[in-house]
Amino acid sequence: MAPASVFQEEMDAAGQQQTPAVPGVRLQGLPVEILVEIMSNLDFESFDNMLLVSRRLNSVVEAHWSFLLCGIVEREFTPVQDFFDTLWGVNLPEMMTCSQLLTVCSTLNGFQPLLNFCRVIKRWEMEFPSLRFSILPLHSRSLSPNELCRLRQGLYIWWRYARSFHGPAVDVDNTSEARRTFLRRFSTTQLHEVNDMRQTIRSAVQQKICPSVTLVRGFRGKLATKEEAARIGWGELSENSDIVDTVMKLHPAILLHLLVYRHRYATRASMIRFIRLRHPGIEDGDVESFRETISDVLFERGLSLFWPFPRPGFPDTYGGVLDHADAESEELRAAYSTDGGTGVHDYPQWRREMDASREVRSAKLEPAL
Template sequence: MPASQLQTKTSAMAHNTSRSMYSPNAGVSRLLPSKSRRTQKLGLLDYPVLYPDTEFPYIDSPASIHVPVLGLAACPVEILLDISSHLDIDSIFNFSLACKILNGVFNKNKIMILLEVLSKEFSPFDELLQVYTAVAEDIKGRTYYQPRMVVFKRFPGDTGYTIGPQPGHIHHGANYSAASRPGISTVRKAAGVASSGVAVLAEDDLRPILRMCRLVRQWEQLFPQMRWFHHPEDCRALNEQELPRLRRAFYRWWLYGTYFHGEWTRPQAGHPMPFVLDVRTSQMRRHSTAELMELLDLHETMKDVILHYICPRLDPTYQLSYDPLPLMEQVSREHSLNAMWNDQSKWARIVKTYAKLGPEELMHYFENIYSYTRKRLITEIRLQRPTFNLDQESLQGVIRCVLEERQLVDDLPIVPEDCEGGILDFRGERDLQRIKYGRDGRADGTLPPGVPPVRQLSRYSPRGDDGEYLEEEMHSVFDVHGYTAMLQA
């Protein structure tokens, strides 16, 4: 072969080799069948092998398989689960939508991933699950309250992931009686103990639990606005110590309302009294005095929501009324907590009646109250709660009974004030006293040692008032002030 032809052929071969090396689809038709040119499985990897700057996924040659470049999707499942454990709930869902691989990892480990993040973001999460698993049988014919153990089944055949108090490990409070010592299970053993034993949850329960968590987040955002409603110049975000206090008080307020403020049959006909074997006071005895102050602080904030958003819809002239308004803004928080727990004035009855509304209902009316007329508001609540105006809220009275049993009614230095205390920090020496009064809860909800129970003879319970009869007073006030035409309009 002439030298010129040999040089030309060599140059052409070099050119073709160079093209094949840098071609995006080099070796695809040679190595893969025509139906498999876009994807290929490598052992246990069930996803396409992608190369940067290529149009299609491909495999070079069996002898020189390159390591696939897939970013986070190429990480082991253990690393992906560890990454998820450091994300918040919104970021986890966004992370799972990044690609099919991450979405598959999330779906296969959904319960484990969500339980870990929910336990951190919504602590104490076990108390929120007590609200979710509450049933009417928990309080029917009971005199003592005990929480149930919650078990999550993560997959078929799983023994379960336990959340909350376990048999022999009751931890709510510092004081124990013989009934709460190790060896006594939370499974119902006596007719006087309120506990359904064990509640088994599965993946289908995650959606309603997430809805509850979303509601908790809404109240976390609204609470500072209403807590400093009378002092907006001091309003601020809650710190890392205050947020868990808010959630803890919120869950307990929610649970108490579920049991004793809804349409379920009341376990006791009369108003709560101290030293009585009552499941209502038993539930509050489990909590320390410092935690009861947090609960009262939240309860007072909820009354402010009612006073400033629901009451004006019931009667636009309430500020012109000559009836004293002890719960309004001219009264300090401390005075309202100490002296107004048994107030039965007109507006006190109305506020205490609407204080039976749950967190979801209150949030709905807070966001949509201006679309409600007075008549529509009363009618809608009566349709949803036929026995709504038969009684008033009893939480504040129950807490006072527990304080009387502990002899702390008249001299308690950690009562919440207008801008500090309760859920908020005192920012002083009283924060140390909060620790002192944080250890007197009774884990089994019984009376203090050596205190005999008292039989409740009275069946008196203050009747509720939903504001139905305010219309007559509205007419008289409008006539006095010359607003008859406005009323007719």
């Protein structure tokens, strides 16, 4: 027998004498204590997927979610205080820990609203980079952890502002001074960051949801007649601007839905019906006031949307939510991060007169025929 054959027979015999392999341990067969320990170290997406694996894992999550989510919220949804303030729509005591806040959450609105809120924030994180770099796509990239934190903080501010001043609530104090009081608590750095986020999203609304007649003709080229473009587009110039700023009054979760699922609405009329259904009073009063209020608060501090930072943000590929291009500008971010709560609270007469004479832009969704 050839040496190679002898060697192969010896190897086969040795393999047959080995101890049989131990069957693999199934995740669902583990004790609850070990499952809880494993799931508490997952990222949010993996944690969310656990709900779909089996009934047993789903029941474990629902029984222990206030413990499981503590580490996930602290790792992936910072600033934690702003996260819960936004979720509940109130200013919570700052001394409470994330674990304590989740325990309170379990007795107030429960697991499902919290889970849905986390899903919306994560979807914004996923969609925002493509919106932020839409005008300069060659520079497109993922956001760094610091940039994601700024984005979330901006979303939390915008979310609470929209709920307080753009929502369907009745008898809410929606005066200019009430809006300024809300934003005064935030630092100049935070206001510049949230304005960058707002500009990015407004540009996306103007491009993807409510394009002007001229933009429609630019997209479709010679295929679109002027009449067809007018049927599809959302007005021109100031009219289009008013419509876009009316749509910007929508709740961030609804606006996200429109940006992601725009293809579901075949006509302008179908989208208008959806918007009116989700926000019945959206055409009452004036257009969204977020940018105007930020400008007012910065004016009180002797600043503006274009200073002290060298770049306002969007559409530049740095500044605002994104890191600045140089270290000196990043130092300004720290220098202007502690002036929250400052500003003029007793307006001089000339300022009140200017507020009274400010042009009112009425909210509208349908362009004139």
